[in-house]
Amino acid sequence: DAGVIQSPRHEVTEMGQEVTLRCKPISGHNSLFWYRQTMMRGLELLIYFNNNVPIDDSGMPEDRFSAKMPNASFSTLKIQPSEPRDSAVYFCASQQKNIQYFGAGTRLSVL
Amino acid sequence: QKEVEQDPGPLSVPEGAIVSLNCTYSNSAFQYFMWYRQYSRKGPELLMYTYSSGNKEDGRFTAQVDKSSKYISLFIRDSQPSDSATYLCATISNTGNQFYFGTGTSLTVIP
Numbered sequence: 001d002a003g004v005i006q007s008p009r010h011e012v013t014e015m016g017q018e019v020t021l022r023c024k025p026i027s028g029h030n031s032l033f034w035y036r037q038t039m040m041r042g043l044e045l046l047i048y049f050n051n052n053v054p055i056d057d058s059g060m061p062e063d064r065f066s067a068k069m070p071n072a073s074f075s076t077l078k079i080q081p082s083e084p085r086d087s088a089v090y091f092c093a094s095q096q097k098n099i100q101y102f103g104a105g106t107r108l109s110v111l
Numbered sequence: 112q113k114e115v116e117q118d119p120g121p122l123s124v125p126e127g128a129i130v131s132l133n134c135t136y137s138n139s140a141f142q143y144f145m146w147y148r149q150y151s152r153k154g155p156e157l158l159m160y161t162y163s164s165g166n167k168e169d170g171r172f173t174a175q176v177d178k179s180s181k182y183i184s185l186f187i188r189d190s191q192p193s194d195s196a197t198y199l200c201a202t203i204s205n206t207g208n209q210f211y212f213g214t215g216t217s218l219t220v221i222p
Contacts, residue, residue: 004154033210042214043155043199055208091154098143098203100210102154 004103006092012109018080021106023092024073031095034067034077037105038088046090049075082110112137117200117213126222130187134200134213137181144176145201146185149215155199159185190220 005024013019025032033048047057049069057067064083069075079086087110093100117134124130132146142163147155159174161167161183167174173186183200197215204211 031208043212045210048208050208093154098207099145099157099160102147102156104154105152107152 004092004094004101006090006103006106008106009104010107010109012111013082014111015083016081017110018078019082019086019108019110021077021079021090021092021108023075023077023103025075025092025094026096026101027073029094029096029101030072032069032075033093033095033100034075035091035093036088037091043091046077079108082108084110086110114138114141114211115200115202115213117216119214119216121217121219123219123221124190126190126192126220128190128220130185130190130194130218130220132185132187132198132200132216132218134183135181136183136202136211138202139178139181140205141202142205143203144174144183145203146172146174147199147201147212149197149199151196158198190218192220192222195219 007022031050034046036044045059047067052069067077089105089107091102091105093102115136144161146159148158149155161174161176164176164178171188175184197217199215200213202211
């Protein structure tokens with residue numbers, strides 16, 4: 001298996017633009033997590049899905065953030081409109097039993 | 112109080128040294144404990160996984176859990192420059208749905 005696949009690896013955009021991050025979890029994993037990582041705050045859980053259903057989105061910072069999982073093999077995290085403070089590395093992880101497997105991340109820079 | 116607390120470092124040691132990385136956790140009900148390693152510009156990857164108390168050894172790495180003091184440790188023997196990375200401790204809720212990560216300790220092993 002290729003592991004968790006995220007795209008794009010890098011995204012540079014201007015404030016106010018819409019940003020869409022993509023994730024393909026490992027086949028057969030039923031849970032998917034979106035995290036944001038910064039130097040100051042470490043890894044922060046944004047939202048997680050179980051069997052494609054959002055379970056806990058309490059970590060989503062505000063209404064500008066939204067996430068979807070239309071099927072078991074694809075999820076998106078959207079930021080609209082983006083702001084400079086959204087600059088971070090965004091990770092997607094899928095889980096099997098008690099182990100999470102992370103993608104390589106999307107490094108987002110909002111200018 | 113955060114569920115998992117970790118000293119961010121940074122930690123710098125000479126090659127061959129023994130490294131000790133530590134975390135504390137808040138909830139005595141936690142049973143599963145993990146150490147993830149994150150190389151620069153990569154996603155975290157699982158390094159060690161332990162259940163309940165005691166030690167687990169894998170090559171040069173030993174994970175230790177002391178439930179009486181709610182303390183988890185990772186020891187690296189004969190450290191190598193390739194061990195230079197950020198190490199994150201983690202635990203998981205008993206429902207298996209919520210991961211709690213430490214902020215990570217940055218380790219540099221100097222040749």
